[in-house]
Amino acid sequence: MRRLPYPLVFQDYVDLVEGGLNALVNGTLVIDRQGNVIFYSKSYEDFLGIAHDEVIGRPCTKVIENTRMHIVAETGIPEVGHSHRIKGQDMVVQRIPIRKDGQVIGAVGLVMFRKVEDVVSLMNKLDVLASQVELYEKELAALRSARYSLRNIVGDSPAIRKAVDEILNAARSSFPVLLTGESGTGKELFAHAIHSESDRRRFPFVRLNCAAIPESLLESELFGYEPGAFTGAQKSGKPGKFELAHRGTIFLDEISEMPKSMQAKLLRVLQEKELERLGGTRVIQTDFRLIVATNRPIESLVADGHFRQDLYYRLNVIPIAIPPLRERREDIPAIIERKLQELRTELGAPLEVELADDAMEALKQYCWPGNIRELMNVVERVVCTVKEGTIRLDHLPPTVLKKKYLKSLDERSSLQAMMDDIEKEIILETLKKTGNNKAEAARRLRIDRTALYKKLRRHGLAGI
Numbered sequence: 001m002r003r004l005p006y007p008l009v010f011q012d013y014v015d016l017v018e019g020g021l022n023a024l025v026n027g028t029l030v031i032d033r034q035g036n037v038i039f040y041s042k043s044y045e046d047f048l049g050i051a052h053d054e055v056i057g058r059p060c061t062k063v064i065e066n067t068r069m070h071i072v073a074e075t076g077i078p079e080v081g082h083s084h085r086i087k088g089q090d091m092v093v094q095r096i097p098i099r100k101d102g103q104v105i106g107a108v109g110l111v112m113f114r115k116v117e118d119v120v121s122l123m124n125k126l127d128v129l130a131s132q133v134e135l136y137e138k139e140l141a142a143l144r145s146a147r148y149s150l151r152n153i154v155g156d157s158p159a160i161r162k163a164v165d166e167i168l169n170a171a172r173s174s175f176p177v178l179l180t181g182e183s184g185t186g187k188e189l190f191a192h193a194i195h196s197e198s199d200r201r202r203f204p205f206v207r208l209n210c211a212a213i214p215e216s217l218l219e220s221e222l223f224g225y226e227p228g229a230f231t232g233a234q235k236s237g238k239p240g241k242f243e244l245a246h247r248g249t250i251f252l253d254e255i256s257e258m259p260k261s262m263q264a265k266l267l268r269v270l271q272e273k274e275l276e277r278l279g280g281t282r283v284i285q286t287d288f289r290l291i292v293a294t295n296r297p298i299e300s301l302v303a304d305g306h307f308r309q310d311l312y313y314r315l316n317v318i319p320i321a322i323p324p325l326r327e328r329r330e331d332i333p334a335i336i337e338r339k340l341q342e343l344r345t346e347l348g349a350p351l352e353v354e355l356a357d358d359a360m361e362a363l364k365q366y367c368w369p370g371n372i373r374e375l376m377n378v379v380e381r382v383v384c385t386v387k388e389g390t391i392r393l394d395h396l397p398p399t400v401l402k403k404k405y406l407k408s409l410d411e412r413s414s415l416q417a418m419m420d421d422i423e424k425e426i427i428l429e430t431l432k433k434t435g436n437n438k439a440e441a442a443r444r445l446r447i448d449r450t451a452l453y454k455k456l457r458r459h460g461l462a463g464i
Contacts, residue, residue, distance in 0.1 A: 027111040031060050033104065035070030044111075048087070072097055073107040081112070148192035154338045155331030159323035163190070166320045171197035176270070178315045179293040181322030184373030187293035188253060190322055195249040200289055203248030206241045211257035218262055220278050223269075229279025242275055245288040255292035255315070256301055263308045270314055290315070325368040325375060332364050335372065339379045352388045359393045366400045369419050398429055424459040427452075431464065 027044030031037055040055045040063075050063065060069045066085055072078065072095040080094040092113040098106040153164060170177050171194050179187045188207065195205045213221050224240030225233055241250055252258070258266065269275050274285050292315050301307035325332070336355070344351045355363075368374055382395050393401070399422050427445070434440040442452040456462050 029060065029064065029069065029109040030098075030106060031069050031073055031109075032106045033073055035059050035061065035073055037063060038106070067109075069095055069107050069109050072109075073104060076104040084111075148189050149196040150193050152189055153186075153193060154335045155328055156334070157323075157328040157331045159328045160331060163320065163322055166318075167193050168197060170194050170318045170320065173318070174198075174200070174289045175317040176289075176315050177291045177318045177320060178298075179291065179320050179322060180297075181293075181295060182324050182371055183295045184371035185322040185324055186372055187295075187322055188251065190320065191249075191251040191253075191291045191293065194291060195251075195289075198249070198289065200248050204245055205249050205251065206245040207251040207253065208241050209253045211254040215259045215262075218259070219265070222262070223265070223275050223277055225278035226280040229277070233279075237277065240275070240277065242269060242286050242288060243284060246286045247288075249289045249291060252290070252292045254294060256294040256296040256298055256307065260306065260308065263311050267308065267311045267314060270311075325371045329364045332375065333360060335375060336360075336363070336379055339376055340383070343380070343383055351383065353383065353386055353391055354389075355391045356393065359391050359396060362393060362396060362400055369422065399425060420459070423455065424461070427455060427459065427461065436464065 027047055028039070028041040029037060029044060030039035037055050037058055037060050040052055042052075045052050045055075048063075055063050060067050064086065068079065068082075068084075076097045076099070078094070078096045080096075082093055082095070084091050084093045091111050093109060093111050095107055095109045097104045098108060150164065150167065153160065153167075167190060177191075177194060179190055181187050191207070192205065195201060208221060210218065220229070220233075220238070220240070222240050222242060224238050224243055227233065227235050227237045229237070269286075270290060273287060274283050276283060298307055298312055298316075302309050302312050340351060340353065363375070363378070370377070378397060378400065381397065382391055386395055427441070430441045430444055431438070434444065438452060439449055442449045445452065447455075453462075456464065
C-alpha cells in the first residue's frame with residue numbers, strides 16, 4: 001500500500017489494521033474525514049474490478065456507487081444493516097464512524113452480506129435455532145417440573161378426600177410441609193401434587209432421597225460445590241439442589257434419615273434462605289418451598305436425640321398424614337382400574353381383563369402392609385399371568401389369600417408383626433416348592449444363603 005500525505009494517525013491506523021482487514025472475506029473500505037479512501041481491501045478490489053492504486057486517495061463517491069460513507073464521516077452517525085445496491089446487486093452493509101479524542105476522523109465500511117438472500121437464509125437459520133432452544137427449554141422445564149398432580153390421586157373415600165383438602169390448603173402458601181405415612185402410601189405423589197397446585201408450579205420441582213445418598217456426598221448434593229472443592233469434583237463446580245429449586249419446590253424424602261450434622265445446616269438454609277457452596281465463600285440467595293416426608297415418627301426420634309427439636313418445629317408447620325390403604329379400602333377398585341389403564345398404555349395393546357367379585361373382595365379385605373406400592377405389584381404380577389379374561393381368586397398371590405392377613409391392624413400387635421408373618425409364610429412356601437433346598441430357595445427369593453439362614457433363625461425355622 002502506498003503512503004499518502006495524511007496525518008500520522010491515519011498512516012499508523014492503516015499500517016495496524018491492513019493485515020486484519022484484508023483477511024476479511026467481504027469488502028472493507030476506510031475513508032478519512034474528507035471522504036477520501038485510505039484503505040481498500042483485496043476482496044473489495046476483486047468484486048469491483050478496480051485496481052488498488054486507482055482507488056487510494058480518491059473520494060469514495062467516485063469509487064463506490066450509491067455510497068454514504070462520506071455522510072457517516074461527516075455526521076458521525078453509524079448505519080448498521082443498511083441495504084446498498086452495487087453493480088446491480090443488493091448488499092447489506094454497515095458504516096461506522098472512527099473517533100479519536102471524541103472527534104470523528106473517518107469511517108469504516110464493511111459488506112456484511114453480498115446478497116439480501118443471505119440475510120433471509122441467516123434469519124431462517126436463527127428461527128430454527130430459536131425454535132430448538134425453545135424446545136430444549138420446554139423439555140428441561142418438563143424434566144424439572146412435577147410429574148404428578150391431583151389427577152393422579154385416585155379415590156373418593158373420606159380419608160383421601162381429607163388429604164386432598166389438606167393438599168389444596170398447603171398449596172396456598174409457601175410454608176414447609178411435613179408428609180407422614182407408612183412406606184408405599186404415595187408421599188412423593190402428594191409432594192408433586194402440592195407443587196403442581198401452587199403458584200410455584202412453573203418453576204422446578206427438585207427431589208432428593210436423604211437415605212439414598214451417602215453422608216459424605218449429601219452436603220455437596222444439597223448445597224453444591226465450587227471447582228476443586230474436593231478430589232473428583234467437576235472443574236466447573238456444581239449447583240446444589242437448593243440452588244436448582246430457586247423459585248420452585250424442593251422435596252426431601254426420608255428426612256428422618258438425614259445425619260444430625262446436616263440437620264443444623266438445613267435449619268440455617270431454611271431460616272435464612274441463603275447458602276454457601278462446599279469450598280466456596282460466596283453467599284447465594286435462594287427462594288424455595290420445602291416439602292419433607294418420612295415413614296418414621298419424628299417425635300420419637302426427637303425424644304431419643306436423633307433429630308433436632310428446633311428443626312422439627314420448623315418442618316412441622318403444615319403436617320399432612322397420608323392414610324394407609326387399609327383405611328381406604330373402598331378406593332381399591334378405582335386404584336386397580338387406573339393401574340390397568342396405565343398398563344394398557346405401557347404395553348401398547350388391549351388388556352381385556354376383569355376381576356371376579358370374590359377376587360376383588362379378597363383384595364379389599366387384605367391388610368396391605370405395603371400399601372399402594374404392594375397393590376401395584378400384585379396387579380402387575382396377576383396381569384403377567386392373566387393377559388385376558390377374568391382374574392379369579394386362585395390367580396392372586398398366596399399371601400393375599402391367607403385368612404390371618406385379612407385382620408385389621410388394630411387386631412394385631414403391630415405392622416412389623418404382620419410383615420414378619422408374611423415373610424415367614426413366603427419362606428415356608430418357597431422351601432416347600434424347592435424341596436427344602438435352601439440354596440435354590442435363596443436364589444428364588446433373590447437373597448444370599450447367609451441372609452436366608454438368619455431369617456430362618458429369627459422365625460424359629462432353623463431346624464427345618
